[in-house]
Amino acid sequence: MTDHVRTRTAPEVKWVANELAAVMGELDRIDETLARLTARKAHLLEVRAALSSVAGQLAVPELPDVMPSVRAHERYGARGSLRNFLREVLAKAYPKGVTTAALTEAVIEAFGLHIAGPEERNRLRKNSVRSALKAMHGRGEVEPVHGRLKTGGSLKSLRTIGTVAQSGVWRLKVEAPSLDELRRVAAGVLSEDGSGEPADGVREAADGSGAGGGAGAAVCREGS
């Protein structure tokens, strides 16, 4: 058995070593940021020259001299970044939904936003996050799964049965048959006399729209 020589490092040496490592790490980070910003500046100088040239081609060569600089609002980086991020978060959470509030917090963290207070957080949630979700809903990418207050309903009663969240809940929309559609298809398959009537034990769609009967009848017609 070899002798195990235990070495002891003085605490002050440990501290200096640790601080050195952290400072060197921060210097590396700064160097990387400087390199990235230098490349970005070089690219933007080319873009400025290009835009000035195009201004000349559009017969407004004085444009570069008269336009003031504006610090444009580009919180999320490239175009579509916010929606892409929301898509990723919802895809990871699927089949569960995510509240608008939680999505807002995720956006703040992911994009490194500085939020001054609750009012600014609310504005971000309503004007940016919810607007993006509504646009995605319009394109059929996400669906709201939060309860809606019906006219005359009371918030207290809905809270009692737990169907209303303080914030909206959103879920990624996946093209899959709903339970009602599966019941209708099953009703059509099981109804062998072609009457379109569902078999015993198979219930109609909960909304009673009657669309189930029609779909069932259509399936029967195909089978007959």
Place this chain on the structure above:
Amino acid sequence: MALTMTRTRTQTTLTKLAAMVANVHGELEFVEELLAQAGAEAAAAGQGKFSPEEVAALQSRKAALEEKRQALYLTLRQFDPEVDPRTVSPAGEWRKQLSVFSSG
């Protein structure tokens, strides 16, 4: 009207930029054909229908068009990074400004 990044980014602007790229492509194609003809004639017979001054002017025009093209490419990519300006087909609108007709 306050300028915003979204409000000024319109289909009209995209169409105009694409048209400008198409015209530069068209004129560049024409100039390159003329230069190729001049080069071929000079190689075959020693002297073609283009004088050295005309060839120099064509080369200068080609360089200017390539600079314009580069500026338009960068501008179009700034408008939409997903648009590839190289896929824009050449157009002939530039001829109207110069009253140049194709040989034939």
